[in-house]
Amino acid sequence: MNRIAVYPGTFDPVTFGHLDIIRRGALLVDRLVVAVAVNSEKQSLFTSQERIDFLREAVRSIPGVEVCRMDGLLVDFVQQLGAHFVLRGLRAVSDFENEFQMAGMNRKLNPEVETVFLVSGEETMFLSSRLVKEIAGMGGDVSRFTPASVIPELRRRMMARLGRGQA
DSSP, X not given: OOOEEEEEEOOTTOOHHHHHHHHHHHTTOSEEEEEXXXXXXXXXXXXXXXXXXXXXXXXXXXXXXXXXXXXXXXXXXXXXXXXXXXXXXXXXXXXXXXXXXXXXXXXHHOTTOEEEEEEOOTTTTTOOHHHHHHHHHTTOOOTTTSOTTTHHHHHHHHHHHTTOOOO
């Protein structure tokens, strides 16, 4: 039996924290599907296709990992793939509270969907896409936090969003 997991997120933008969870998660399964969620409650900096493209570039050398778009309920997506569990990363206690609630709701929606948590590595446990965007918008160096392929467009969009023109 192939072990399949889904690692969902908005990845706006992908960070080295996400990639840490993807690399480590890929070692636990035969197939890891990184699901780029479309969340109508979040105003994303990048389109879903741009986020997918950034992720595909970042994970291309990790065996057993694929990236795709996810619309709708996570439990439905997991079931459609025949996946065995949802993979989630935890950075802090605040993450746990939110993730615990989501895992419980997913289990109520579909009792067969398990959630497995991986604790972020100490090198990346402080990272969030929100902080990376904020640093980029202020002209800071984000090369230690996100793949190089993301940086030029991230900086351009954040500077424009904050009314600062080109970096």
